[in-house]
Amino acid sequence: MWNVIVGEILLVIGAIFLFLGSLGIFRLPDVYNRLQAGTKCTTLGAFSTVLGVGFIEPHWMVKSLLVGVFLLLTNPVSAHAIGRASYRIGVKLWKGSVVDKLGEYREGKNA
Amino acid sequence: MTFWVIASYFLGGIVAYVLARPSRKIGAFVALLFSIYPLYALIPALDGGFYLRFTVIPYYLHLSFRLTLLGWFFALIAATLYSLSLFSAYSEKRDSFFLLSSMFSAGGLMGVFLAADYLTLFIFFEIMAFFSAFTFIREHRRSALKYIIYSLVGSYAFLAALLVINRSTGSLEITPLSGFGGSVPAVMSLFILAFWVKSAVMPFHPWAPSAYADSPHSYTPFFSGALSKSGVYGLVLAFFYIFAGFFKSHHAFGYIFAWIGALTALFAGIYALLQDDAKKLLAYSSISQLGYVAFGLGLGTSLSITGSLFVALGHAVFESLLFFVIAAVYIRTGTTMLTEMGGLIKKMPISFIALLFGIIAAAGIPPTVGFPGKWMLYEAVLEKGYPLLAGAIFAASITAFLYCYRLIYSIFLGPLKKEFRDVREAPFPALVPLLLLLIPLLFFGLFPGYVVDVTDSILREFGYLGVPHTPAKLLSGLGTFNGLAVGITMGAAFVIAFLVHAVFSRSRKVSELNNYTAGEVAEGVSMHYVADFYKFIERELHGFLKLRVEALFNWIAEGIGGLGEVLRRVYAGDIQAYLVYLILFLGFLFTLYRGVLRW
Amino acid sequence: MSAQVSGLIWIVYFMLVTAGIFLLALRFIFGPTASDRVVAVDGMTTVTTALLVILALFFRRVIYIDVALVYAVLAFIAVLAIARYLEGGL
Amino acid sequence: MVSPILAIVIPLAIAFLMPFFSALSRKSVKWVFLAVIAFNFYAAIMTFLRVLSGPILVVTAGIKPPFAINLLIGPLGGLLFLLFEGVAFLYAIFLLKAEIKEPVHRFFMLFLLNVAGATGMILTGDLFNLFVFLEITGISAYGLVGFKRDKKGLEGGVKYLILGSVGSTLFLLGVALLYSQVGTLNMADIAGRIWMLKKPTLYAAFIMFLVGLGVEAELFPMNAWVPDAYEGAHDTVTAILSTVLSKAGLYALIRVVFTVLSPQKAFLDLLLWAGLITLLLAELSALRQKNVKRMIAYSSVGQMGLVVFAFGMGSLFALQAALFQAVNHVLSKGVLFLSLAIMGKKREGLELENLRGIGRELPVTGLLFSIGALSLLGLPFLSGFWSKISLLLSTADLKLWVPLGLVLLASIIEAFYYLRTIGVFYTGTDFRFRETAFIRLLPVLVLVFVILYLGFRPGVLAPYLKGAAKELVDRSGYIGWVIGGLKP
Amino acid sequence: MIKKAFLILLVAFTGYVFFVAASARPFGSPRVVVSKRYLEKGLNETGSQNIVTSVVVLYRGFDTLGEVTVLFLAATALAALISGFPFERKERTEPSLVMSTASRYLFPLILLFGAYIFVHGHLTPGGGFPGGVVIASGFLLMFLAFRKYRVSEGGLIVTEGLAGFFYVLIGLIGLYLLGSFLASFLPPGRLHTLLSGGIIPLIYILIGFKVGSEMTGILRSLKGEDENG
Amino acid sequence: MAENIIFYGSSIALAAIGLLIALTRRNLIKIIIGLDLMETGVNMFLISIGYRRGGTAPIFDIPLSKAVDPVPQALVLTAIVIGVAVTALALTFAVRIHEKYGTLDISKLREMKW
Amino acid sequence: MKVSKWLYTVLVLLLLWLFLTGSTSMEEVIAGIVVSVLIALFASDIFTEKGLKNLTPKKIVCAILYIPYLFWEMIKANLDVAYRVLHPKMPIRPGIVMVKTRMKSDLGKLMVASSITLTPGTFTLEVDGDTFFIHWINVKAEDVEGASEQIPGKFEKCLLRFLD
Numbered sequence A: 001m002w003n004v005i006v007g008e009i010l011l012v013i014g015a016i017f018l019f020l021g022s023l024g025i026f027r028l029p030d031v032y033n034r035l036q037a038g039t040k041c042t043t044l045g046a047f048s049t050v051l052g053v054g055f056i057e058p059h060w061m062v063k064s065l066l067v068g069v070f071l072l073l074t075n076p077v078s079a080h081a082i083g084r085a086s087y088r089i090g091v092k093l094w095k096g097s098v099v100d101k102l103g104e105y106r107e108g109k110n111a
Numbered sequence B: 001m002t003f004w005v006i007a008s009y010f011l012g013g014i015v016a017y018v019l020a021r022p023s024r025k026i027g028a029f030v031a032l033l034f035s036i037y038p039l040y041a042l043i044p045a046l047d048g049g050f051y052l053r054f055t056v057i058p059y060y061l062h063l064s065f066r067l068t069l070l071g072w073f074f075a076l077i078a079a080t081l082y083s084l085s086l087f088s089a090y091s092e093k094r095d096s097f098f099l100l101s102s103m104f105s106a107g108g109l110m111g112v113f114l115a116a117d118y119l120t121l122f123i124f125f126e127i128m129a130f131f132s133a134f135t136f137i138r139e140h141r142r143s144a145l146k147y148i149i150y151s152l153v154g155s156y157a158f159l160a161a162l163l164v165i166n167r168s169t170g171s172l173e174i175t176p177l178s179g180f181g182g183s184v185p186a187v188m189s190l191f192i193l194a195f196w197v198k199s200a201v202m203p204f205h206p207w208a209p210s211a212y213a214d215s216p217h218s219y220t221p222f223f224s225g226a227l228s229k230s231g232v233y234g235l236v237l238a239f240f241y242i243f244a245g246f247f248k249s250h251h252a253f254g255y256i257f258a259w260i261g262a263l264t265a266l267f268a269g270i271y272a273l274l275q276d277d278a279k280k281l282l283a284y285s286s287i288s289q290l291g292y293v294a295f296g297l298g299l300g301t302s303l304s305i306t307g308s309l310f311v312a313l314g315h316a317v318f319e320s321l322l323f324f325v326i327a328a329v330y331i332r333t334g335t336t337m338l339t340e341m342g343g344l345i346k347k348m349p350i351s352f353i354a355l356l357f358g359i360i361a362a363a364g365i366p367p368t369v370g371f372p373g374k375w376m377l378y379e380a381v382l383e384k385g386y387p388l389l390a391g392a393i394f395a396a397s398i399t400a401f402l403y404c405y406r407l408i409y410s411i412f413l414g415p416l417k418k419e420f421r422d423v424r425e426a427p428f429p430a431l432v433p434l435l436l437l438l439i440p441l442l443f444f445g446l447f448p449g450y451v452v453d454v455t456d457s458i459l460r461e462f463g464y465l466g467v468p469h470t471p472a473k474l475l476s477g478l479g480t481f482n483g484l485a486v487g488i489t490m491g492a493a494f495v496i497a498f499l500v501h502a503v504f505s506r507s508r509k510v511s512e513l514n515n516y517t518a519g520e521v522a523e524g525v526s527m528h529y530v531a532d533f534y535k536f537i538e539r540e541l542h543g544f545l546k547l548r549v550e551a552l553f554n555w556i557a558e559g560i561g562g563l564g565e566v567l568r569r570v571y572a573g574d575i576q577a578y579l580v581y582l583i584l585f586l587g588f589l590f591t592l593y594r595g596v597l598r599w
Numbered sequence C: 001m002s003a004q005v006s007g008l009i010w011i012v013y014f015m016l017v018t019a020g021i022f023l024l025a026l027r028f029i030f031g032p033t034a035s036d037r038v039v040a041v042d043g044m045t046t047v048t049t050a051l052l053v054i055l056a057l058f059f060r061r062v063i064y065i066d067v068a069l070v071y072a073v074l075a076f077i078a079v080l081a082i083a084r085y086l087e088g089g090l
Numbered sequence D: 001m002v003s004p005i006l007a008i009v010i011p012l013a014i015a016f017l018m019p020f021f022s023a024l025s026r027k028s029v030k031w032v033f034l035a036v037i038a039f040n041f042y043a044a045i046m047t048f049l050r051v052l053s054g055p056i057l058v059v060t061a062g063i064k065p066p067f068a069i070n071l072l073i074g075p076l077g078g079l080l081f082l083l084f085e086g087v088a089f090l091y092a093i094f095l096l097k098a099e100i101k102e103p104v105h106r107f108f109m110l111f112l113l114n115v116a117g118a119t120g121m122i123l124t125g126d127l128f129n130l131f132v133f134l135e136i137t138g139i140s141a142y143g144l145v146g147f148k149r150d151k152k153g154l155e156g157g158v159k160y161l162i163l164g165s166v167g168s169t170l171f172l173l174g175v176a177l178l179y180s181q182v183g184t185l186n187m188a189d190i191a192g193r194i195w196m197l198k199k200p201t202l203y204a205a206f207i208m209f210l211v212g213l214g215v216e217a218e219l220f221p222m223n224a225w226v227p228d229a230y231e232g233a234h235d236t237v238t239a240i241l242s243t244v245l246s247k248a249g250l251y252a253l254i255r256v257v258f259t260v261l262s263p264q265k266a267f268l269d270l271l272l273w274a275g276l277i278t279l280l281l282a283e284l285s286a287l288r289q290k291n292v293k294r295m296i297a298y299s300s301v302g303q304m305g306l307v308v309f310a311f312g313m314g315s316l317f318a319l320q321a322a323l324f325q326a327v328n329h330v331l332s333k334g335v336l337f338l339s340l341a342i343m344g345k346k347r348e349g350l351e352l353e354n355l356r357g358i359g360r361e362l363p364v365t366g367l368l369f370s371i372g373a374l375s376l377l378g379l380p381f382l383s384g385f386w387s388k389i390s391l392l393l394s395t396a397d398l399k400l401w402v403p404l405g406l407v408l409l410a411s412i413i414e415a416f417y418y419l420r421t422i423g424v425f426y427t428g429t430d431f432r433f434r435e436t437a438f439i440r441l442l443p444v445l446v447l448v449f450v451i452l453y454l455g456f457r458p459g460v461l462a463p464y465l466k467g468a469a470k471e472l473v474d475r476s477g478y479i480g481w482v483i484g485g486l487k488p
Numbered sequence E: 001m002i003k004k005a006f007l008i009l010l011v012a013f014t015g016y017v018f019f020v021a022a023s024a025r026p027f028g029s030p031r032v033v034v035s036k037r038y039l040e041k042g043l044n045e046t047g048s049q050n051i052v053t054s055v056v057v058l059y060r061g062f063d064t065l066g067e068v069t070v071l072f073l074a075a076t077a078l079a080a081l082i083s084g085f086p087f088e089r090k091e092r093t094e095p096s097l098v099m100s101t102a103s104r105y106l107f108p109l110i111l112l113f114g115a116y117i118f119v120h121g122h123l124t125p126g127g128g129f130p131g132g133v134v135i136a137s138g139f140l141l142m143f144l145a146f147r148k149y150r151v152s153e154g155g156l157i158v159t160e161g162l163a164g165f166f167y168v169l170i171g172l173i174g175l176y177l178l179g180s181f182l183a184s185f186l187p188p189g190r191l192h193t194l195l196s197g198g199i200i201p202l203i204y205i206l207i208g209f210k211v212g213s214e215m216t217g218i219l220r221s222l223k224g225e226d227e228n229g
Numbered sequence F: 001m002a003e004n005i006i007f008y009g010s011s012i013a014l015a016a017i018g019l020l021i022a023l024t025r026r027n028l029i030k031i032i033i034g035l036d037l038m039e040t041g042v043n044m045f046l047i048s049i050g051y052r053r054g055g056t057a058p059i060f061d062i063p064l065s066k067a068v069d070p071v072p073q074a075l076v077l078t079a080i081v082i083g084v085a086v087t088a089l090a091l092t093f094a095v096r097i098h099e100k101y102g103t104l105d106i107s108k109l110r111e112m113k114w
Numbered sequence G: 001m002k003v004s005k006w007l008y009t010v011l012v013l014l015l016l017w018l019f020l021t022g023s024t025s026m027e028e029v030i031a032g033i034v035v036s037v038l039i040a041l042f043a044s045d046i047f048t049e050k051g052l053k054n055l056t057p058k059k060i061v062c063a064i065l066y067i068p069y070l071f072w073e074m075i076k077a078n079l080d081v082a083y084r085v086l087h088p089k090m091p092i093r094p095g096i097v098m099v100k101t102r103m104k105s106d107l108g109k110l111m112v113a114s115s116i117t118l119t120p121g122t123f124t125l126e127v128d129g130d131t132f133f134i135h136w137i138n139v140k141a142e143d144v145e146g147a148s149e150q151i152p153g154k155f156e157k158c159l160l161r162f163l164d
Ligand code: NA
Pocket: A074, A075, A078, C042, C045, C046, C075, C076, C079
């Protein structure tokens, strides 16, 4: 039964991180910061969930992990795509941001 | 035999259509041949008729034909006039489409006279209406459409009556309606509407002047002289056969109808005075003559019915004669406007003679075919003792004198226009109908008894007594008319008058080109009397003449058109509006079924 | 046959995830930029994928995991498509 | 022996392969198309003949109804089948010489699938399958209407698409409602279990079906797309929309109301009045149209209204008359749209003014147009007369005097604008004779020949119409054919 | 504003009344007539453990042929309508390296996954339609990630044409052998394994190919060709 | 009854919202989205018809005591595919219309009226 | 080379297939081979550059070892985010910094970028050649210039072993 206990713990951790990711997306100030929270926490939350499911039903582990791995591979890419698109269409950084090397770089390139 | 009487026209129409493409004259000639066969078949015999079976779901409908004496009477008139009109068409070099449609319209008319059941009657009525409109829809779309719409209103009214009758009796055979369950006056009104319209009796006449004026000149004689008889035929059938029981027991109905006829005769006569177009003048004259017919039918006595039938025959003869003259004149002058003609008497003497006899008949002067019928009608109304009605009908006959005079004067008398200096007599084929029509015009005027022989048989079929007569003599309750005697007297008087004129005349002969006056002639001002001939009447009756029933019908038509204009805006092109309609309809259905849907 | 997961776990899990989805929905609604909404959607797709896997466990049907996988693939591509659209790359 | 199902699946298979044919030879496409339609016509004839001795039940997947989808071809289906494939065959001949914008093979694929869809609609015995075929027919029609890719085509197409998809969504909702209560989708099976329905559901389903199918059956007020789509579409497309497609939609509506839902008085009355209002409104709208194609489009709507009106009367006689009228509408509208297509080639635009004298220029086409129009108006000895008179006789039989009067009024309006058009066609003189190619005239000639033939021998249709009408009236017969004991 | 309020009211009313009509049925216990048999006999009759699949491919297989046709039709109509459209976008941004690299490596995996879905349509909640869509989405990924990625039109046409044709052909073989279109002429096979379900996997594979190529074709048409590639 | 409200109510609400969008928005794309929503609502309705209390997916990889009705699922599959097809076509129309008319405003599409 | 690429692709795909089916029965394997072969036929070119050379034992071991490392970083990242999100004052100092990567291959860059995104406080916003632009949630003034070593450096050490 140890596997169920582990699984349950993983599930709870997963749920917490999923929630935190959502909270981050809700709370943080600009798109880029939201992406930070969204990508990291939801990915880990989801991974933890599928791992937990795999522990509870060991037969499912492989398949369940496939889902997790897929998320692991794709979430950073989609976050990158969103972030890049946002920057390119001129979504402003939060006013508290301290440095924008990309802006400088692009200006230098255009000049 | 009966089958070929009708089929000959349709077959001939198709053959002529094909042959007229290479040569119009050949087409017209072939059409003439095909139109003569029915005449040949009709003159000798009355046979029993035939049935054509058309199995149509859901009913086993069949077309049946039967040659009755009444039908024969009118069919013979129609066949004769149609053949004659083809002579004129030959001169006018009418094209294939005209030949097709006119042949089909003649076939349709023949079918109307020979139909033994309502459906057949309706079918041929439709064919006749459509194809007579087709003869001139190309050149005069407006008047043709007007004509066809009036016709359709009539024939659909008839169709409705037919459906009611079929619903009640389960049969479509033309028989007297006895023990009829439905509302007889309603059905009868629907029934006679079609024929009322077709005979152009007021107030359903507005189609006629424009249609007569705009139809091909060679076709108008048939149109006016024969096609309108389908209306008379239907009215006779309705009053004295199908609804005879109702008609006999409701005198007021006949009385009102007689008044309608009399007023038609009178007012159409007045309108005729005011026309500048010869064909329009004749059109109103035609309406007026049919007013007499309606008048006689409304009176409903043996004498009056006989009179009506006689007037119908007379009208067919002289009215078409007059139209034929106009057609002949048109071939040479290219106009039918009275104000543009004049002085043609020496250029077209035969036409002049024909027209002269025609107007004598139209004015109801013996010894022509125009007189006996009217005489019988006068006698009948006097016998009945309706003095006001008699006054109206006498007044109507005065108008006939006036417009007839104007007609002959404007065309043949007075000064000759320069442009008509080289006009010749009309071509021979166009004169054939004139000459041939003079025969019945005089013969039936002199011997009205031969006609009354037929009408007596018809009346007896309807359960009426005949009119006592001999070949030349007619007897009424109030007097006697001897056509031959009157004819001889009149003829003698005419000869004497002519001699007196020839011998003792002192008047100076002036050229027809002489303008009567010397000095400056203002260009563009008509020096012809006829321009303002009866203007005073128009002035006097101005207010009254403005009250035209045509305006009412136009108003209705425009109202429907305007409604269409408004309603088609439903299709506004806006897809969201369309969606809203759909949803509104859903909502409507929910509301409709709210009881079931419980909300 | 297979081990039961404590009811409390379900309650905790679903409550947290529901709360998360609710927050994401708020972000989606309030934006303020299109990018913010896409971020919310992206987050939501991941949460939904996890949820589908959890539902497989809840109903004890392994076949539902296939559904989660299909969903993850399609959602990923959809988000990429939106991102590409946003930057004018379509 | 040809299985009727082949008339649906062979066109599908060939449509799938059409790009290959196009790659082999661009010209082969229309011949392949013609060949498939010819096969369908052959199948229709064979089926029609077989139906004379009894209905045909075609099961799919080797499983008896109601557990698998089945086709059922009774007298009604057989008649429409023959009619549709025959007309489509004529259009296929007409299309041999038609100018079609690129990509040509796609046009023919769409057309083929359109015919197959309409065929499926009339043959299927399953309600949801009907929905699928409705969509096939609809989507191919949207594509065909927009095919010209000009302003008008696109506008007409998108309007049709929007209304059509709302309509089919509603239809689907109706199907869902029925399924929720009877648990089956087979039309005969539902018909047999209709007593299980609660009344609210029955009525709600009827509403959904009426509104949903009313779009295709061109009923007011769901028909607003019709003039726009007809005007915008390619001429032959307009012809197939007006003849085959509208009838397929009508068939679906009638089948659902009469067989599936049972013809309640309330439903029939609604059909009657909806048809009548459609008729009047459409005829009035046609009255002032300047564009002849649009005018005929309105007239087509009006005719559909007339047919629905007749169905709404519900008596055996009325149903026969309605079917006869529908047949005649197919014949006449085919003639009108095809001859208009020929005329359109000679003139710029189809405004009435532009067509002055066209009847002189194209004497045969003009004559054929006139005959088609006159048949529609009910000129005696053209087939339209007999259907109209039987329709009116049954109206009188039911003592529907007010509707009778309105129908006659509508006929007068219709006569007015058609005769005006014919008048304009023959107005003027001195037009050069330039009749079109015989192969294009041939289909029109055939249609007119049928109109004339039926005009003189209307009785030949009688037994088939009667059988078809009986099929509609006798629900238990239909149920028995499918569920009872017909050997598959 | 009034118009809008009116429309809202109308729609709400329609929805409400429809809800009343819809909820006349007691929820959660449907009157199962045909599906009862599917659930009870379907497994042994068709050999497919996924009953939805056996309903889709066999019991209502004729619908599915129609459904495939609808998709084909949409692809055809779309290609016809888009033909001649001037795709004149010049200012397309380049996809990022991260994205294109990721897509490159994911693409075969997604295709495989799509194939897995339609091959196992009778065993798992998959089938030709989702499988085909997943495959098409793989192509979409490539379209998104590479401006110059091209799919040969010929290949697509051949795939969809042949897949559709073979679908009908399988139906016709059933008609020929068993007298009924789309009848399963193969035995149900060993239950719960890949080789079960008679003709079901066959058809679902064809559908997978067809849907995949059609959806890809649709995407291809909508993408158009810009001047760079 | 609670299930009625949740399942039927939400699907009908979805359809109604879609309809409202189609009725009030002027942008063709939005109208298409509205129609799509409507369809989705109907599909949801169809799916909820097949629901049975305690039912699960009708896939017999394990012995089942109670499965939901498979037929609505099959139907919805078909309906969805059809919906996709229609939507794709509609969007193509939108693309072409934007090209020809220079706008997606549906009220400007009145080349043909009356 | 072509065959090598193709074989490599087939192997990877077949492995995935077996994971997906979770079965090693004959028919599944055959089906998997057929599918993999078919897909590899036209996808192998874009799937791999080196083919079977990717499969040296060293590379495999390194790849496997990388996973726990990444996970450890991920967990740290999540705790970091959790802290910042839950903290009432939200202690963040975001900014975009520029870093250079040593990875040459596309795959290497992808892995670095993804790893950066998944690990504490950073995510890859833009890539231009070997220049990465990183959004950093808590930039300290002194970090801006030395970011290259700090951010990608730690992954690259590991990644270089099995990728480039
Ligand atoms: Na994601």
